Amino acid sequence: MDYSERMRLAFLVYLVGAVTSLPAETPFDFASTPGKLPKQLRPIDYAIWFKPDLKKLTFSGRETLEINVEQPAREIILNALDLTITNAEIDHKTVPKAAIKLDPKNELLTITLAQALTTGEHTLALKFIGKINQFGRGLFYAKYQEQGTGRRKMFLGTQFEATDARRLFPCWDEPAFRARFQLTAVVPENWMAVSNMPVASEKKVAGGREVEFQPTPSMSSYLNVFCAGEFDAIESEVDGVKLRITTTKGKAESARYALEATAQILHYYNEYFGVSYPLPKLDQLAIPGGFGGAMENWGGITYYETALLFDPANSSAATKQRVYEVIAHEVAHQWFGDLVTMAWWDNLWLNEGFASWMGTKCTARFNPQWEVWLEKSVPRDPARRIGIVKETAMEGDARATTHPIQQKVATEAEANSAFDDITYKKGQSFLRMLESFLGEETFRDGIRRYMQAHKYSNSTTSDLWNALSEASGKPVVEIAAGWTEQPGFPVVNVKREANGKVALSQERFTINFHDNTETTWKIPLTYSIDGQSAPATLLMSDKTATLEDVPSDRALKLNVEGAGNYRVAYDEASWKLLIASLPGMNVPDQVNLLSDAWAFVQGGRQPFSFYTGLVDRLPASTALAVRDQIVNVFDSINHLLAGTREQEQFRRYARGILRPTLDTLTFQPKPGEPMTASLLRASLIQEIGLLGDEEVIKMCRQNFESYLKDRSNIPADLWAPTFAIAMRYGDAATWQKLHDLGLKTTSTEEKQNYYDALAFTTDPKLIQESLAIALTDELPTSRAVFMVSRVARESDRPDLAWEFAKENLKALIAKVDALNANSYLPSLFTFFSDPARIEELRGFAQKNLSEPSRKPVEIASDEILFRADFRKRLIEQIQSSSRAESRDPAVKP
Ligand SMILES: [Zn+2]
Numbered sequence: 094m095d096y097s098e099r100m101r102l103a104f105l106v107y108l109v110g111a112v113t114s115l116p117a118e119t120p121f122d123f124a125s126t127p128g129k130l131p132k133q134l135r136p137i138d139y140a141i142w143f144k145p146d147l148k149k150l151t152f153s154g155r156e157t158l159e160i161n162v163e164q165p166a167r168e169i170i171l172n173a174l175d176l177t178i179t180n181a182e183i184d185h186k187t188v189p190k191a192a193i194k195l196d197p198k199n200e201l202l203t204i205t206l207a208q209a210l211t212t213g214e215h216t217l218a219l220k221f222i223g224k225i226n227q228f229g230r231g232l233f234y235a236k237y238q239e240q241g242t243g244r245r246k247m248f249l250g251t252q253f254e255a256t257d258a259r260r261l262f263p264c265w266d267e268p269a270f271r272a273r274f275q276l277t278a279v280v281p282e283n284w285m286a287v288s289n290m291p292v293a294s295e296k297k298v299a300g301g302r303e304v305e306f307q308p309t310p311s312m313s314s315y316l317n318v319f320c321a322g323e324f325d326a327i328e329s330e331v332d333g334v335k336l337r338i339t340t341t342k343g344k345a346e347s348a349r350y351a352l353e354a355t356a357q358i359l360h361y362y363n364e365y366f367g368v369s370y371p372l373p374k375l376d377q378l379a380i381p382g383g384f385g386g387a388m389e390n391w392g393g394i395t396y397y398e399t400a401l402l403f404d405p406a407n408s409s410a411a412t413k414q415r416v417y418e419v420i421a422h423e424v425a426h427q428w429f430g431d432l433v434t435m436a437w438w439d440n441l442w443l444n445e446g447f448a449s450w451m452g453t454k455c456t457a458r459f460n461p462q463w464e465v466w467l468e469k470s471v472p473r474d475p476a477r478r479i480g481i482v483k484e485t486a487m488e489g490d491a492r493a494t495t496h497p498i499q500q501k502v503a504t505e506a507e508a509n510s511a512f513d514d515i516t517y518k519k520g521q522s523f524l525r526m527l528e529s530f531l532g533e534e535t536f537r538d539g540i541r542r543y544m545q546a547h548k549y550s551n552s553t554t555s556d557l558w559n560a561l562s563e564a565s566g567k568p569v570v571e572i573a574a575g576w577t578e579q580p581g582f583p584v585v586n587v588k589r590e591a592n593g594k595v596a597l598s599q600e601r602f603t604i605n606f607h608d609n610t611e612t613t614w615k616i617p618l619t620y621s622i623d624g625q626s627a628p629a630t631l632l633m634s635d636k637t638a639t640l641e642d643v644p645s646d647r648a649l650k651l652n653v654e655g656a657g658n659y660r661v662a663y664d665e666a667s668w669k670l671l672i673a674s675l676p677g678m679n680v681p682d683q684v685n686l687l688s689d690a691w692a693f694v695q696g697g698r699q700p701f702s703f704y705t706g707l708v709d710r711l712p713a714s715t716a717l718a719v720r721d722q723i724v725n726v727f728d729s730i731n732h733l734l735a736g737t738r739e740q741e742q743f744r745r746y747a748r749g750i751l752r753p754t755l756d757t758l759t760f761q762p763k764p765g766e767p768m769t770a771s772l773l774r775a776s777l778i779q780e781i782g783l784l785g786d787e788e789v790i791k792m793c794r795q796n797f798e799s800y801l802k803d804r805s806n807i808p809a810d811l812w813a814p815t816f817a818i819a820m821r822y823g824d825a826a827t828w829q830k831l832h833d834l835g836l837k838t839t840s841t842e843e844k845q846n847y848y849d850a851l852a853f854t855t856d857p858k859l860i861q862e863s864l865a866i867a868l869t870d871e872l873p874t875s876r877a878v879f880m881v882s883r884v885a886r887e888s889d890r891p892d893l894a895w896e897f898a899k900e901n902l903k904a905l906i907a908k909v910d911a912l913n914a915n916s917y918l919p920s921l922f923t924f925f926s927d928p929a930r931i932e933e934l935r936g937f938a939q940k941n942l943s944e945p946s947r948k949p950v951e952i953a954s955d956e957i958l959f960r961a962d963f964r965k966r967l968i969e970q971i972q973s974s975s976r977a978e979s980r981d982p983a984v985k986p
Contacts, residue, residue, distance in 0.1 A: 094254055094388050094445070094512065094912075118499065118555045118578075126436045126551070127502070128267040129199065130171065133164035134210070136272040138308070141262050144279040144300070145232070145249060150225040152232060156262050158217045158272075165209040169217065172259035172266035173202035175231070180220040183210070200256070200505060202263050219263055225249065227383075227874050229910040231260025232319070235382035235873055239323070240343030240839045248322025248341065249280075250395060252384045255438060255508040257911060258314040268313040268434050269551050275308035278319060286321040287339055287376050289392040309391065310371060311549050313434045318390030320378050331356040332363055335374040340402065341381055343839075347402040348379060354417050358424050361455055366428050367541035368548055375427070377401060377420070381841050382873025384910055387419050389426030389448070396423070397875070398841040408842055409775070409810045410768045414456075414463055422452030428544060436551040438508040442498045442577070443554055445512070446520015450528075453521065462767055466525075466656075467681055467718035486518030487658065490582055491696065492959075493606035494952045498523070498577040499554060506945035509911045522658045523576045529656050530572075530617035530630065531565045539564030572632070575614040576658070583614045584660040585633070585651060587667050595640040595649060595667075597633060602660050604696040605959040611636075616659055623648035623674050648674035655685030660692055672710055680716045687711075687722045695963065701970045708750060713757070717769040717776075720754050724780045727751070731784060733926065733964050735889035739971040744784045751781050760792060762808050771810045778811065782818035793818035801830065812843075816850035817887075828859050836871060848872055852883035860888050864897040867905060874908040881905065882921060891924035902941065918942060919949035926960035 119125070124132055136158050143154035160169075169183070173195060181188040181204055194203045204217075225232050229252045239246045251261060259266040280286045281301045290307040297303075309317075325345035328337045329352055336355050338348035355377065363369045372392040379401040387396040400419040403412055429451065430444040457465045489495055498520055502508050528536040543552070543560035554577060555570070562569040576582075584602035589595055599616065601608040613636050620640070621628040624647055631638065643649055648670040651661040663671060675683065690707050693699040708723055727747040734740035755777040762771055782789045797819035799806040807815060820827055828851060835847035848871075851863040866872065867880040885894035898905060898921055909917045919942075922934045931954045938950045 094386060118553050120556050120559065121436045121547070121550070121552045123269055123551075126267075126269045127439065128269065128437060129201070130265055130267055130270070131166070131168075133166050134160050134162040134169065135270055136160050136171075136265050137214070138273045138275070139262070139264065140275045140277075142277040143232075143261065145225060147225075147234070147247065147249075147281070150234065151222060152225060152261075153220075153222045154262055155218070155220045158219075160215050160217055162210045162212050162215060165211060167206055167209045169204040169206070169210075171202050171263050172200050172256070173221070173263040174200045174257075174259045176202075176221045176223045176260070176263065178202065178219060178221050178263070180218075182216075182218040184215050185218070200259060200266075221263065223260060226260075228908055229384035229875055230257040233383045235380070236870065237341060237381040237873070238839045239341065242343075243839065246323060246341070248320065248324075248380065248383075250320045250378075250380055250383045251318055251390075252388060252395070252910070253315040253317055253390075254388060255315060255511075255911070256505040258317055261317075261319075264314045266314045267437070268315065269436050271311040271313055271434070271549070271551070273308045273311055274314075274317055275306065276317065276319060277303060277305040278321065279303050280321045283323060284321045285324040285326070285339065286319070287324075287378060287393055288319050289317060289390060290372065291335075291374055312391055312431060313551075316389070316391045316431055316434075318388075318393040318395060320380065320393070320395060324378075327352055329353075329356060331359050332369065334359060334370050334372070336377075337374065338377045338379065338401070340379045340398075344379065344398075344402060347404045347408075348377075350403040350405070350413065351377065351379075351401050351416055351420060354420050355424065357459055358421050358455055361458070362424060362428060362451075365451075365537060365540070366544045368428065368432070368544045370427060371432060371548075372427075375424075377423075382875065385875040387423050389423045389430055391427060391431040394423045394427075397873075399845060402842070404840070404842075407804075407809055407840065409813065410771050411775070411810070412842055414460070414465075414768070417460060418452055418456050418465070421455040422448045425451035425455070432549065433544060433547040434551050436553050438502040438511050439499055440553055441502075441508075441511045442516045442520035443552065443557065445517045446498065446524060449517050449521035450524040462769070464680075464718060464769060466654075467684060468721075486514045486522060487582065487660075487692070488604070488695070489514050490519055490580070491602055491604040491692070492952075492955055493603070494948070494955045495580045497580050504945070506915060506943075510915055510945060510948065512912050519576075519582075519658065523573070526617055526657045527561070527569070527573070529619070530632075531561065531567060531569070535565045536561065539569075572615045572617065575612075579612055579614075581608070581612065582658050582660075583612075583616060584662055585616065585618070586662045586664075587649070587651060588664045589643075589645065589666045593642045593644060595643045597638045597640065599633065599636060599659075602692070602696065604692070605955060605962065614659070617657065618651060619653040619657060620649060620651045621653050623650075623670070623677075628653040646670070650674075650678075650682055652685055654679070654681035655688065660689045662689075662693065662698065672707070675710055676712045680714075680719055683711060683716075684718045684722055687719065687726075691722075691726050695959075697962075697966065701967055702974060705746075713753065715754055715758055715770060715773060717773045720751070720773055721776055723750065724776050727784070728780055730967065732886065732889060732924075733960060733967065737964075737968060739968050741785075742971060742975055748781060748784050748786050751777055751784070752786060755781060755789075762810070771808075775810050775814050779814035779817055782814065783821060790818060790822050794822070797827075813846050813849065816846060817853045820850045821853040821855065823854070824856070825859060828854060828862065841873075844872070845876065848876075848880065849883065852880065852887040855888055855890070857890070857893065860884060860890055860893050861897070863888075864894060867897075867908075868901060875910050878905050878908045878913075878917065882924075885921055885924045891921065894924070895921050899937070915943075915945040916949035916952075919946060919953040922953040923956040925957050926964050928958060928961050931957050 138159040141156040143152050145152040178193050181193050188204055192205045225234050232251055234247055234249050236247050258264055276288050279301050286304045288306040289309045292304055293307045294305045295302055323342050324339045325342050326337050326339045327345045327348055338352050340348055376393045378395050379398045381398045385397050387400050403416050425448040429447040435443040453465055539561035542564055543557055558570045558573050581601045583599040586598045601612050616633040618631045618633050619628050690704045694701050694704045734743055758774050782793055793815050796807050796815045831847045831850050835844050838844050863884050867877050881894050881898050885891040
């Protein structure tokens with residue numbers, strides 16, 4: 094799954110599990126896989142029929158299951174939630190009502206039998222009724238304005254991961270219970286229906302059309318999908334697989350780019366995995382609401398519209414890149430996740446870390462000009478664009494509240510909470526480090542072995558390491574354990590000694606806490622020595638290591654191109670040589686130094702001047718990743734210093750650093766420039782505008798007026814920053830104009846641009862109006878609720894956002910989807926930097942939030958403490974630099 098909305102918003106929020114490590118894990122074995130459901134009987138085949146009632150927002154359903162009983166059993170225990178069971182039969186005999194028990198708390202359905210079921214196959218038949226909801230769990234509906242007609246329409250969709258298939262039909266809803274699923278649904282006459290497999294037959298029935306789909310291969314329940322509505326579609330074919338993209342009416346042409354990208358991506362994976370895509374077709378659906386990201390349902394991937402549609406005339410370059418990346422991620426899941434599925438949610442990273450890594454690798458291969466790996470190493474401003482991979486994971490992983498990649502998962506809420514930065518991004522980052530250590534081809538051979546051995550089955554992390562060990566002959570299990578089974582990551586300290594020796598030592602890198610444990614990692618180190626051609630590698634297995642024959646006058650750079658998941662702290666002599674070698678250093682290494690330097694400032698190991706000292710010495714360039722790293726750091730400081738006297742002094746400095754790059758790029762796009770230039774321009778204009786540059790503000794205002802006359806006056810890449818800055822320095826009339834545009838457009842991408850901009854107002858009255866949008870149905874429900882966090886962040890008034898959330902708690906929570914349910918409210922506190930808020934949050938949580946919110950509350954509390962402390966340090970450092978400045982004007986904050 095791609096959890097884009099959280100990815101874009103929860104810049105500093107990490108959902109967390111237990112900090113305790115797990116015992117080393119064993120290969121997949123059905124009987125010992127964790128879970129709630131007893132394993133003595135398991136389903137083989139499901140035939141499911143259901144009929145939605147669009148007026149009452151309910152459905153009625155029935156299902157017939159073939160189950161295999163391995164040990165005699167008196168009880169049949171499976172999952173069901175928010176369903177009423179109206180009838181149950183076992184082997185065609187009706188079960189008395191009293192023998193059917195629903196346990197809503199544990200989401201279980203128990204059928205007690207008069208006699209034990211004998212071993213062998215049996216038939217279970219159930220009838221049930223349930224609800225269609227609007228919060229994107231199970232079977233949901235969403236409303237939208239139709240393109241062209243502007244009419245209000247409705248469609249149905251499903252979202253089952255992690256544990257919501259049980260809301261549509263009773264099932265063994267744990268990933269290890271694979272079975273074949275055959276779906277049949279009744280839909281209105283003029284609707285199109287899509288599921289995992291092709292349509293087998295259709296017929297007219299009372300109240301609409303009954304569509305029967307072919308049965309799926311053996312798979313996990315959470316991978317089922319059903320979507321229906323007034324849709325359009327475009328089609329193509331690759332390697333014998335039918336590709337189709339379905340949109341709401343009038344939008345199919347915007348799927349052209351996605352269709353072409355999918356053909357390229359699917360073909361590449363067929364070759365990479367060594368097992369061809371196993372289904373006859375791959376459907377992808379662009380849906381305008383219901384849930385936020387994208388979901389890899391086997392053969393029927395669902396996407397929130399902006400993650401799949403690209404309109405060459407009206408979409409930004411950032412959208413194009415995001416579309417490619419999300420498709421590459423979701424299609425990778427068709428193998429890693431669907432064909433082979435993690436045995437239990439404690440191994441979710443096998444799905445998500447892998448799909449993130451594979452998707453990025455594939456995107457980089459076919460779009461080298463996008464510099465995607467580099468983009469991943471920059472903590473992108475979430476409100477602005479995509480990305481944020483390695484750095485945000487490392488930032489969260491440096492905190493006391495982090496957890497190992499593999500974490501214990503006992504409940505449904507914990508399964509949903511596992512979808513976090515550590516699972517996705519640290520997972521991806523570790524795989525990249527391992528691939529570069531084992532070699533690209535050896536790594537791929539290991540993956541092919543793994544795929545071949547576990548297809549149509551489940552697996553654990555241990556199965557993956559075994560396959561990679563066999564392919565490489567290297568101790569992958571030993572190397573990997575430290576990275577996946579213990580929390581955090583190391584910093585390698587570099588110290589020059591006599592006779593060309595360099596002493597290395599490792600310790601855990603932390604921010605806002607001290608780690609007293611003696612944790613070590615087996616670090617696949619890479620390093621380069623200035624003037625020597627090829628980088629070298631060293632597996633650092635112990636606390637210390639020594640490099641030999643490093644000339645004392647040559648720069649030494651560890652973590653080549655920043656591909657490793659560790660930081661490097663250099664002694665003064667080494668740092669001086671590195672700084673001197675900056676002009677000849679490649680961009681990835683420059684970005685890596687900047688990221689590490691910033692982390693050391695956050696962690697209190699270095700003053701802010703350490704980071705600015707590096708920034709000042711960088712060669713002038715318009716390299717996107719280098720400048721974006723700085724933009725993001727400056728943006729976070731600008732927010733942190735809101736309301737302080739030091740903010741203006743910082744802004745002056747920051748404008749002075751960023752403005753020359755914008756002047757070199759020029760305000761207007763140049764014909765034939767690379768996409769990275771266009772992305773950087775948008776990024777710089779927005780940030781420099783926020784930092785108060787009069788000229789940029791004036792330009793954005795003029796551009797906005799010009800856009801209102803004819804939007805083709807302004808390039809699409811500049812729309813979002815233009816709106817944001819126009820609103821930041823605008824008035825009620827600006828707010829109204831943006832809001833009107835948002836109400837009118839039927840393009841989800843444009844709508845989001847307009848509403849995002851509304852969050853930038855600083856006028857308390859307008860802030861209230863922006864917040865109130867969260868309660869309306871102007872935006873899809875999954876997006877609407879994030880107006881509150883957006884406003885909290887961009888307006889620098891988290892207090893107003895929190896007051897609003899408190900007053901409207903019930904209405905907001907009703908709109909939040911499964912993945913964000915536990916963290917939504919606590920995350921609003923991550924914009925505060927006053928420690929008094931911690932008590933307030935804890936008190937509030939105690940009274941109003943459920944147990945699974947406890948961890949997000951602790952993470953938010955840690956963030957508040959960190960921000961308070963960091964703010965204090967920054968202010969002191971800026972003050973002392975300004976005292977120095979009055980003596981020597983060249984000294985920067
Ligand atoms: Zn995913």
